[in-house]
Amino acid sequence: MTQTKLMRLNHEARQLLDDKAFLNGGEGRVYFDETELEQYTQPTDHTADLDILEDRLRKIVEDHDEYAGEMDKEAAVAVHEEIDLTRSAASDSGMWNDLAMRRFPWFVRHRWRYESETGMKKKFWTYGAALDSASSTFERLWWIAELTQEDGCYKNTRKVFESRRFCFMMFDTQIGRYKPAALACLDALYDDEGESFASNEVIDATIKRLRRAGTTIPLEGRTKTELTDIVQSIRADVESNTEAGL
Amino acid sequence: MPSESARPEDWWFKEQPPGQSHSPGLLQKKTLDRSLETFVKEVLQNINDAGLDNDSPVEVTFRLLEFDEPSEVFKNAICWDSLLEHVRAAKEEQDGPGLDDYIDYLDDGGTLRLLIAEEKNTSGIQGDEVSTEGDYAALVRDPGSSNKSGDTGGRHGLGSSVLWVASGLQTVLFNSYLDEELSGQESPRLVGRSFVPTHATSDGQWYDNEGWFGSPTGIENPDLERPESVWGDVAEGLAEELSLNRPGEAGTSTMVVGFRDPSDPSMEEQPSPAEIADTFEETTADYFWPAISRGELEVHLNMAGDVRHITDETIRDHERVAPFIACYENREGAADSLNGPGSVANIEFEYEIQSRKDSETPASGPVSLAARRAYPGEEERVGEIALFRGSGMVVQYKPGHHLGFSEKFHGVLACGNARPGMEDEPTDEDSAIDKFLAMAEPPAHDDWIGEKNDELKGTYESGCVKCIKRLKKQLLRKHLSKLLYGARESTGQSYRPSRDIVPKIARSNGRETSRSTPSLAAPFDWEVTDSTVDRNRWTFRGWIEPTINGSNRVAEWSVIVEMAAMFEDNREASKIPVDEVRIDSASSDGRVDDGRGVIKATEDSGRIWFDIRSKVFADRDPRLGDVGETKFKIVDGSITVEEVSS
Numbered sequence: 001m002t003q004t005k006l007m008r009l010n011h012e013a014r015q016l017l018d019d020k021a022f023l024n025g026g027e028g029r030v031y032f033d034e035t036e037l038e039q040y041t042q043p044t045d046h047t048a049d050l051d052i053l054e055d056r057l058r059k060i061v062e063d064h065d066e067y068a069g070e071m072d073k074e075a076a077v078a079v080h081e082e083i084d085l086t087r088s089a090a091s092d093s094g095m096w097n098d099l100a101m102r103r104f105p106w107f108v109r110h111r112w113r114y115e116s117e118t119g120m121k122k123k124f125w126t127y128g129a130a131l132d133s134a135s136s137t138f139e140r141l142w143w144i145a146e147l148t149q150e151d152g153c154y155k156n157t158r159k160v161f162e163s164r165r166f167c168f169m170m171f172d173t174q175i176g177r178y179k180p181a182a183l184a185c186l187d188a189l190y191d192d193e194g195e196s197f198a199s200n201e202v203i204d205a206t207i208k209r210l211r212r213a214g215t216t217i218p219l220e221g222r223t224k225t226e227l228t229d230i231v232q233s234i235r236a237d238v239e240s241n242t243e244a245g246l
Numbered sequence: 247m248p249s250e251s252a253r254p255e256d257w258w259f260k261e262q263p264p265g266q267s268h269s270p271g272l273l274q275k276k277t278l279d280r281s282l283e284t285f286v287k288e289v290l291q292n293i294n295d296a297g298l299d300n301d302s303p304v305e306v307t308f309r310l311l312e313f314d315e316p317s318e319v320f321k322n323a324i325c326w327d328s329l330l331e332h333v334r335a336a337k338e339e340q341d342g343p344g345l346d347d348y349i350d351y352l353d354d355g356g357t358l359r360l361l362i363a364e365e366k367n368t369s370g371i372q373g374d375e376v377s378t379e380g381d382y383a384a385l386v387r388d389p390g391s392s393n394k395s396g397d398t399g400g401r402h403g404l405g406s407s408v409l410w411v412a413s414g415l416q417t418v419l420f421n422s423y424l425d426e427e428l429s430g431q432e433s434p435r436l437v438g439r440s441f442v443p444t445h446a447t448s449d450g451q452w453y454d455n456e457g458w459f460g461s462p463t464g465i466e467n468p469d470l471e472r473p474e475s476v477w478g479d480v481a482e483g484l485a486e487e488l489s490l491n492r493p494g495e496a497g498t499s500t501m502v503v504g505f506r507d508p509s510d511p512s513m514e515e516q517p518s519p520a521e522i523a524d525t526f527e528e529t530t531a532d533y534f535w536p537a538i539s540r541g542e543l544e545v546h547l548n549m550a551g552d553v554r555h556i557t558d559e560t561i562r563d564h565e566r567v568a569p570f571i572a573c574y575e576n577r578e579g580a581a582d583s584l585n586g587p588g589s590v591a592n593i594e595f596e597y598e599i600q601s602r603k604d605s606e607t608p609a610s611g612p613v614s615l616a617a618r619r620a621y622p623g624e625e626e627r628v629g630e631i632a633l634f635r636g637s638g639m640v641v642q643y644k645p646g647h648h649l650g651f652s653e654k655f656h657g658v659l660a661c662g663n664a665r666p667g668m669e670d671e672p673t674d675e676d677s678a679i680d681k682f683l684a685m686a687e688p689p690a691h692d693d694w695i696g697e698k699n700d701e702l703k704g705t706y707e708s709g710c711v712k713c714i715k716r717l718k719k720q721l722l723r724k725h726l727s728k729l730l731y732g733a734r735e736s737t738g739q740s741y742r743p744s745r746d747i748v749p750k751i752a753r754s755n756g757r758e759t760s761r762s763t764p765s766l767a768a769p770f771d772w773e774v775t776d777s778t779v780d781r782n783r784w785t786f787r788g789w790i791e792p793t794i795n796g797s798n799r800v801a802e803w804s805v806i807v808e809m810a811a812m813f814e815d816n817r818e819a820s821k822i823p824v825d826e827v828r829i830d831s832a833s834s835d836g837r838v839d840d841g842r843g844v845i846k847a848t849e850d851s852g853r854i855w856f857d858i859r860s861k862v863f864a865d866r867d868p869r870l871g872d873v874g875e876t877k878f879k880i881v882d883g884s885i886t887v888e889e890v891s892s
Contacts (some may be wrong), residue, residue, distance in 0.1 A: 018648075214874075
């Protein structure tokens with residue numbers, strides 16, 4: 001087991017992503033040269049066994065077709081298991097940007113199809129607090145795993161990655177960072193019996209109304225059980241309204 | 247002259263023997279970048295090019311409608327069963343994802359999305375059904391070809407094919423009022439096209455890949471032998487049933503049936519309406535700010551209730567482009583080298599092109615290069631230069647560090663008809679440069695390229711390829727260097743950002759306003775004195791008055807107010823429709839317009855008390871999110887003042 005010091009990229013490194021060839025991996029531009037990254041690199045106090053993580057990511061790449069969202073399930077577990085950080089340490093986007101740009105850019109390109117320059121930059125660089133749509137690849141995976149795993153069990157993590165809509169609606173919002181709320185929404189919107197999520201419309205409406213409820217009743221501070229009760233009531237109301245054509 | 251229109255009874259595809267050549271559908275499907283950004287760019291550019299020659303802006307409203315199950319009226323009107331019969335047959339013949347996935351998605355109960363692009367102040371789909379010239383031929387009959395002259399953005403005409411690529415059913419409908427009608431034509435004109443692979447229906451009959459939705463009267467016409475446009479009252483009635491009706495003024499409404507993010511043909515991760523609105527808004531602002539900031543284009547969005555406006559009034563609120571607009575707008579009379587943050591410098595330099603081969607045209611003319619020093623807090627697109635010409639669309643943001651510059655600035659290279667200031671008209675030289683660069687744009691209009699451009703080489707004298715390259719490299723580098731370093735460089739003084747930069751003021755919101763727009767006090771004073779939920783509706787009570795001081799007299803004023811439902815993180819969730827506006831002044835008017843409240847004072851009424859109520863909502867349980875924090879806001883207003891002589 002070899003621990004490697006985790007590095008971070010400072011904010012000026014973002015300009016490196018103007019290199020379209022790197023974004024799409026064309027012209028043999030798989031990695032940046034170390035000399036290009038050097039001036040933007042800073043050490044952190046954290047370590048991880050990145051060799052093992054690399055082995056696991058390479059296996060995931062082998063097992064999944066390009067751009068398959070399905071790979072998020074195993075990749076999130078791998079990233080979270082191999083990079084053991086406190087939440088405070090994990091809130092440094094510079095570290096996650098470094099993993100995407102220096103160490104594992106091939107994974108980013110395998111996971112995400114190059115659709116546009118702006119879109120692909122967001123997969124290498126965290127542009128905002130929205131975990132699903134504005135966070136770089138490894139930050140998104142680590143944090144969603146962190147917010148869904150329970151005592152090292154990743155059953156919930158694998159579930160949430162079955163629905164991109166759920167990830168987007170839940171983890172792009174402030175309330176999604178409150179773990180009991182995220183788990184309550186998962187409980188209420190994932191049907192264990194049918195092993196599937198509610199329809200996208202129900203996911204949308206339920207989470208939006210939970211957020212509306214959050215303007216008048218405090219959600220943070222409530223337990224998962226209390227919140228599950230609320231979300232289930234909202235879902236039932238959404239579905240009865242839908243059936244009634246309201 | 248068109249014959250009497252009749253409603254279409256089905257989608258018409260030409261029958262063919264099985265052994266005739268099979269076509270995969272729209273060939274252009276694979277030639278353009280398939281992304282929502284490209285879709286927005288191509289569609290907007292084509293619409294902007296179709297603008298009428300007057301002082302009014304081209305207005306575009308993108309409207310996204312969602313249906314869990316389309317209504318029977320819609321299905322009957324669009325001949326749904328007939329369309330699906332052909333599309334289901336065609337999906338068996340298509341390689342790769344596309345029709346197959348979309349039909350599976352619909353069969354699984356997926357939401358049908360219709361995207362409508364409604365244009366105003368454009369020419370409409372002009373032309374007859376037979377000739378090779380005109381909008382009809384380029385957009386409807388032969389999409390992918392072009393009818394445009396050399397200096398419009400969509401010269402290649404490929405833009406229209408993105409409409410079909412963004413349709414899960416590869417089907418598009420048009421409803422158009424023509425600016426100039428030919429003899430026998432009576433607007434509106436309604437027609438639909440579907441381009442799917444050559445296919446065989448369940449009875450074994452093979453059909454061509456081109457589908458028509460139109461008046462069957464054209465089938466008997468020996469010049470057509472296929473359906474033709476539906477006209478007049480018949481078209482108007484049909485458009486209403488299709489939710490494609492439009493104002494009776496020149497312009498076209500285009501419906502993409504089964505709209506989807508074209509980058510996700512397998513329908514795995516389709517964006518939500520809010521995400522679509524984000525992409526449309528950002529792309530519009532990023533690439534069309536030259537046209538929008540000049541008041542030539544307005545874009546409105548209503549994506550399943552997510553309403554946004556990108557206009558001359560709002561474009562400067564987009565932090566990503568505000569510095570470029572400030573740079574472009576303040577370049578007239580600016581210095582020729584940069585000073586501190588927010589300062590603008592401008593230079594015009596001579597650009598040599600080549601004359602056309604078929605007639606002598608200007609072989610050089612000035613282009614304008616301007617730069618604006620960035621504030622420390624400005625991070626978006628710092629160090630980039632926006633390249634554009636008269637079409638009003640940014641062709642490319644060129645990173646300055648590709649030219650060797652690491653300074654913090656925003657630049658614009660305004661060429662051709664974009665060069666003159668607001669009050670000036672383009673010269674012949676400007677027009678020549680515009681046409682030259684237009685021809686250098688590849689189909690996606692995202693660069694100026696001379697190499698491998700046979701059309702450019704065939705049209706202009708030799709040397710034209712080098713002209714393109716020289717502009718983007720040597721000339722840009724040389725003149726940008728003058729702007730950035732100017733006299734300081736020649737005198738040996740160095741620029742010291744740490745000393746010269748002053749902090750950005752918080753209220754400037756990322757853009758420099760002090761040079762051109764003096765800061766103004768809020769034009770209205772107002773207060774909500776009471777807000778309640780009564781009988782499942784919001785009521786806001788309060789007062790409002792204009793705050794004009796000095797010797798001027800208020801002649802009239804108006805405000806538009808909205809109610810917005812809020813999320814827990816203080817972001818707006820959705821608009822709550824206003825249903826009733828009551829005011830206490832007899833000389834003034836309170837009314838509801840499109841879910842907003844409007845208060846209009848016809849004379850100097852002073853303070854007006856209002857009582858504004860929302861529509862009734864179904865339930866009122868805060869725990870279920872039925873009712874929650876709601877914002878009352880003024881979204882627009884105007885005050886007319888009369889000068890009072892002393």
